Amino acid sequence: MEYFFQQLINGVTLGGIYALIALGYTMVYGIIQLINFAHGEFFAAGGYVGVIFMSYLAAQGAPIWLCLGGSLLLTMCYCAMLAMAVEKVAYKPLRNSSRLSVLLSALGMSIFLQNGLMLTQGVYDKAYPSELTSGGFEFGTVMLSYMQIFIFCITAFLLVALNTLVFKTRIGKAMRSTAQDKIMSALVGINSNRIISLTFAIGAGLAAAAGIMVGLYYGSVRYDMGFVPGIKAFAAAVLGGIGNITGAMIGGFIIGMVEIFAAGYISGEYKDVFAFIILIAVLYFRPTGIMGENIDDTRV
Amino acid sequence: MKRTVLLALLTAVILMIGSGIADAKTLKLGTMGPLTGPYAADGNDIKNGAQTAVDVILEQGGIPGFDDIELLPQDTACDPRQAVASANKLINEEANGVVGSYCSSATLPASEVLDEEDIIMITPASTNEQVTSRGLPYMFRMCGRDDDQGTIAIDFMQQMLDTKTIYIVDDKTAYSQGLADNVEKLAEKRGLKVLGHEHVNQGDKDFSAILTKVKSMNPDVYYMSMQNSATGALMLIQSKRMGIDADVVAQDAVYHPQLIEIAKDAAEGVYLTFGFIDDNAPAYKEFLNKYKPKYGDPGAYSGYAYDSAMSYLKAVKAAGTTDPVKVKAALMKLDYDGATKHIKFKPNGDSGSNYIIRKVQDGKFINYWNPATGKLY
Numbered sequence: 001m002e003y004f005f006q007q008l009i010n011g012v013t014l015g016g017i018y019a020l021i022a023l024g025y026t027m028v029y030g031i032i033q034l035i036n037f038a039h040g041e042f043f044a045a046g047g048y049v050g051v052i053f054m055s056y057l058a059a060q061g062a063p064i065w066l067c068l069g070g071s072l073l074l075t076m077c078y079c080a081m082l083a084m085a086v087e088k089v090a091y092k093p094l095r096n097s098s099r100l101s102v103l104l105s106a107l108g109m110s111i112f113l114q115n116g117l118m119l120t121q122g123v124y125d126k127a128y129p130s131e132l133t134s135g136g137f138e139f140g141t142v143m144l145s146y147m148q149i150f151i152f153c154i155t156a157f158l159l160v161a162l163n164t165l166v167f168k169t170r171i172g173k174a175m176r177s178t179a180q181d182k183i184m185s186a187l188v189g190i191n192s193n194r195i196i197s198l199t200f201a202i203g204a205g206l207a208a209a210a211g212i213m214v215g216l217y218y219g220s221v222r223y224d225m226g227f228v229p230g231i232k233a234f235a236a237a238v239l240g241g242i243g244n245i246t247g248a249m250i251g252g253f254i255i256g257m258v259e260i261f262a263a264g265y266i267s268g269e270y271k272d273v274f275a276f277i278i279l280i281a282v283l284y285f286r287p288t289g290i291m292g293e294n295i296d297d298t299r300v
Numbered sequence: 301m302k303r304t305v306l307l308a309l310l311t312a313v314i315l316m317i318g319s320g321i322a323d324a325k326t327l328k329l330g331t332m333g334p335l336t337g338p339y340a341a342d343g344n345d346i347k348n349g350a351q352t353a354v355d356v357i358l359e360q361g362g363i364p365g366f367d368d369i370e371l372l373p374q375d376t377a378c379d380p381r382q383a384v385a386s387a388n389k390l391i392n393e394e395a396n397g398v399v400g401s402y403c404s405s406a407t408l409p410a411s412e413v414l415d416e417e418d419i420i421m422i423t424p425a426s427t428n429e430q431v432t433s434r435g436l437p438y439m440f441r442m443c444g445r446d447d448d449q450g451t452i453a454i455d456f457m458q459q460m461l462d463t464k465t466i467y468i469v470d471d472k473t474a475y476s477q478g479l480a481d482n483v484e485k486l487a488e489k490r491g492l493k494v495l496g497h498e499h500v501n502q503g504d505k506d507f508s509a510i511l512t513k514v515k516s517m518n519p520d521v522y523y524m525s526m527q528n529s530a531t532g533a534l535m536l537i538q539s540k541r542m543g544i545d546a547d548v549v550a551q552d553a554v555y556h557p558q559l560i561e562i563a564k565d566a567a568e569g570v571y572l573t574f575g576f577i578d579d580n581a582p583a584y585k586e587f588l589n590k591y592k593p594k595y596g597d598p599g600a601y602s603g604y605a606y607d608s609a610m611s612y613l614k615a616v617k618a619a620g621t622t623d624p625v626k627v628k629a630a631l632m633k634l635d636y637d638g639a640t641k642h643i644k645f646k647p648n649g650d651s652g653s654n655y656i657i658r659k660v661q662d663g664k665f666i667n668y669w670n671p672a673t674g675k676l677y
Contacts, residue, residue, distance in 0.1 A: 003516045010508035123340035125530040127562040134565075136541065141515065143543050218505045219537040220530065220562045224337070228503055263509030269472065269499040271509070 006142045007264040008257075013148045013217065015256025016155035019249045020210035021233035022240070023162065024203025026248035029237070031179045031199045033099065037106040038086060039207060040230020041113035042079050046208025047221035048117060050075040051126050054212075058129045067129075068150070068216075075212050076205040083204030084197050086113075092193070117223040125220040151213045158206060159249055165202075166245060175199060179243075232259075232272075235279050241292020250290060254278065327366040327616065329354065329609060330390040332383065332400025332410060333425075335375035338503060338528050341558055341599060342402050346424055347373045348595045349605025350399045353613060356590055363617045376410070378403040378473075378527075387413040395419065396622040397612045399605055403527065404428030405474035411439050418624040420631070422612055424604035427552065428478050432649045438624060440631065440645060442604045442611070443552070444653030446475070449573045450482035452655045452671045453549055454490055456571065457521050460657075460669055461547050467519040468497040469510060469535075473527040479551055480525040495519050502527065507535050511542045522546040529556035529600070533563035540566040547571065552655075555600045560663055567660045571668065576656045577603060577640045587639035607638035 021043050028036045053071035062070070090109045094102045136145030166172035177185040178195045186192050214229070215221040236255040240247025255275050262274035282290060331350045333343030354369045362369065372395055374386035383406035390398055391413070397420045401407045407426040414421050415436045422440040423431060427449060432441050457463035466487055470480035480497065487494050495517045498510050514522055522544060526532040532554035539548070549571045560567045578584060587606050591598050615630035616622055635644045645651050657669035667677040 003512060006512045006515075007509060010506075010512060014506055014508070118336070123336060123344075124558060125533070125562055127533075127564070134541070138543070141543070143541065145541050147541075214505070218534050219566075220534060222338070222530070224503075225505065260506075260509045264512055267498070268469075268510045268513075269501070272501065 002141050003264075005139075007260055009142070009144055009148060010264075011257035011260035012253070013151050013256075014260055015253035016151055017210045017214055017217075017252075018229065018233050018236050018256045019252025020155060020158060020206045020213075021229055022236040022248040022252040023159075023245065024207045025234050025237040026240070026242055026245060027199050027203045030243035030245075031175065031196055032091070032095075034091065034102050034106065035234070035242075036091075036200075036203075037103070037230075038090070038109035038113055039203065040226035040233070041110055041117070042083055042204040042226075043207040043211040043214075043229060043233075044117060044221070044223065044226030045082060045113065046075050046079050046204075046211025047215040047225060048121055048126065048211075048223075049078050049208070050212030050215055051128050051221055055129060072154070072209060072212055076208050079208030079211075080201035080205040083200040087197055087200040092196075114224060114226065121223055123223065125222045127220045128215045147217050151217060154209060154213060158209060162202070162206070162245065171195075171198070232275065235276065239279050239282055239289055241289030244289070244291045247289055247291030254290075325366050327363060327369045327613075327622065328372055328393065328395045329369060329612065330372045330374060330393070330395035330398040330400070331605070331609075332374045332376050332386050332390070332398060332406070333402040334378040334406075335373065337377045338530065339378050339402060341529065341556060342425065342553075342601055343375070343378075345599030345602040346400060346402060346605040347371070348591065349424065349598070349602035350609040352587065352591045352594070352602075353606045353609035356586075356610070357613045357617075363613065365620060369613070374400070376401045376403070376406040378406050380405055380409045383407070383410040384413055386410065390414070391417050391419065396616070397422070397627070399424060399608045399612065401426065402601070403473060403475060404431060404478070407431055408474070411436055415439065420612065420624055420627055422608040424608045425601040426475070428475055436649075438628060440608075440611075440649040440651070442608045442640070442643075442651055443601070444575050444655050445650065446479045446482055448653035449551060449655050450479060450486050452657070453483055453523070453551070453573050454486045454492070455671055456573075456657045456669055457487075457492070457549065458490060459674060461521060463492060463520040463547075465493045465495050465517075465519045466521045466523050467495045467514050467517055467546070468523045468525065469514070470497075470499055470525040471502050471504075471527055471531065472499045473502065475553065476525040476527045476551075480523070483523055483525070502531075504531070505534060507538050508542070511535070511539050511544060514539070514546070515542055515544050519546050522548050524548055524550040524554065526550070527553050529554050529559045530562060533559050533561075533567065536563040536566040536570065549573075552600060555658070555665070557597050557599060560660060560665075564663075568663075570660045572658045572660075572665070573655045574600070574658050574665075575604075575640065576654045576667070576670075581637060581639070583637050584639045603640040607640050607643060610638060611643055 024039045050071050053074050054067055057067045090105045174190045174195050178192045182192050236251035237248045240251030258275045258278050259271045263271035331347050333346040335343045351371050354371055376383040376386050387410040399422055402425045404426040407423050411421050415438055420438045424442045427446045429447055468480050470476040484494050484497050552574045555572050555574045615627050618630040619626040658665050659668035
């Protein structure tokens with residue numbers, strides 16, 4: 001039983017990270033029907049910018065809460081701006097082109113950003129300051145580290161904050177209406193360009209938060225770390241019903257759990273396969289994903 | 301008429317330049333290794349090590365008959381297909397000899413291609429037995445072999461750690477899985493209980509599921525066979541956090557300064573099988589003096605790459621030509637103290653294994669156990 005609980009904790013931690021990244025995919029898709037393949041790179045950039053801020057703050061002798069909170073906030077802002085810039089350069093000029101050209105532009109951006117990270121930061125792993133991440137609680141043989149608690153809390157906070165923003169505020173209303181009908185919303189006075197920019201920024205901010213937490217949790221970051229989690233989070237978004245925020249969260253947790261339990265109970269070698277088998281099975285029986293519906297107003 | 305004369309003159313000039321170039325001979329030494337991707341650290345070590353050997357030889361006056369020695373570094377990315385492409389590229393660029401590559405899975409196919417063109421290849425880092433057991437005439441190896449490495453790991457576990465049970469994890473590369481399989485077979489033969497043998501995927505970052513399994517099995521020794529030191533570091537951090545108190549035994553691919561840099565405290569007490577290098581040997585000091593100011597602390601295979609390049613260049617110097625048959629004969633005659641070991645090639649191309657157990661202590665790798673004497677250093 002203890003084994004099960006330990007795996008459950010592992011699964012929730014990993015699932016939370018996937019959920020945060022998946023939100024960016026789903027929001028961008030919801031609003032402009034674009035699968036932003038450069039999204040995984042915002043996650044990687046978040047990990048890198050995070051380690052730079054954090055090492056700097058730690059070197060200044062800042063207390064732990066400031067190191068973590070301050071660098072989290074700064075990194076999210078930085079990646080949000082990066083995403084807005086990317087949107088301006090790579091997607092906005094193609095707003096009225098065919099979907100295929102925007103998709104190719106996204107792929108190109110992904111390669112560009114990844115290589116940019118490699119050239120500026122080097123090919124070696126960058127280590128996070130480890131003194132921040134040690135320690136935890138022990139229940140019998142089950143370990144719950146402070147880092148995992150930190151990830152739970154931040155993930156939960158961000159998910160609630162995003163839900164409130166999208167469903168309770170005027171900006172959220174504008175986002176939802178832009179997603180439903182860009183032209184009609186523009187006619188009633190919503191600046192759709194600004195809303196799209198904002199959506200990119202929020203999605204990238206969440207991915208950056210995931211990147212920094214992955215860096216803290218695993219101890220180091222590398223320039224190509226965005227690719228695999230990006231693909232998994234994309235799968236999570238599809239699983240939840242792409243365009244649906246709640247769906248992306250649930251999908252993220254499912255993919256994380258399946259991966260951990262498959263590795264823990266079946267085989268570590270095939271854990272990725274099981275995650276994707278679930279995805280295919282769900283799509284086969286419910287092509288719109290778990291939470292996806294054909295009614296547009298559930299989209300962002 | 302005028303034009304014909306001009307054309308003839310031009311042709312003559314071109315021919316003269318052409319023959320001039322042909323006279324100025326450059327020795328071309330290729331290196332192969334992963335310069336990008338997860339194993340880039342080791343690939344760059346190999347390139348830097350070989351470059352250092354070239355620098356040393358040039359400083360000593362070069363090789364008679366050659367104006368210059370040029371290094372042609374190739375990126376294999378540890379991918380068999382890209383390794384074959386790099387080998388072909390080196391053939392096109394008329395490399396005389398090759399130092400490389402890193403991953404056994406890249407060395408094996410690349411060496412077949414190079415062998416067809418009779419190009420000598422010396423690998424500083426590929427430990428899979430098949431590298432030299434295929435009978436390729438121009439394949440040499442500077443590092444040790446996996447079968448020896450596995451034996452010493454098991455010897456150490458039995459004699460020093462009093463191990464009864466072990467748990468093995470590898471990451472499914474030709475090298476890491478080959479070695480892990482060796483260890484598993486040998487452990488069973490020696491009466492150790494193998495509690496499990498798991499595989500992870502290359503590029504994985506989350507090992508919590510596997511490590512939870514290891515913890516629940518509570519083995520005496522956790523044998524970690526990773527192709528990449530950075531991955532090894534991640535695994536150590538996570539296993540420490542998980543509270544696994546088994547002794548960790550790892551191998552030479554995990555051996556790299558970056559292991560300690562990333563894992564920090566989590567790396568303390570890890571045992572690794574790695575070739576014995578005498579830090580006080582004059583040849584090693586000479587190498588270190590050249591290497592360190594330029595590239596920092598040498599990586600796991602910098603020294604072996606240096607010795608590989610050095611052996612090849614010495615052999616060319618002795619033979620006075622790059623003709624592979626003569627260079628091979630000169631290579632087989634070499635018998636000198638290199639930076640990392642005493643260099644004397646066996647008929648199959650191996651230079652012999654000299655694995656010892658190293659341990660991470662106070663943030664440094666130290667020589668820990670000598671299998672030849674069965675004593676601690």
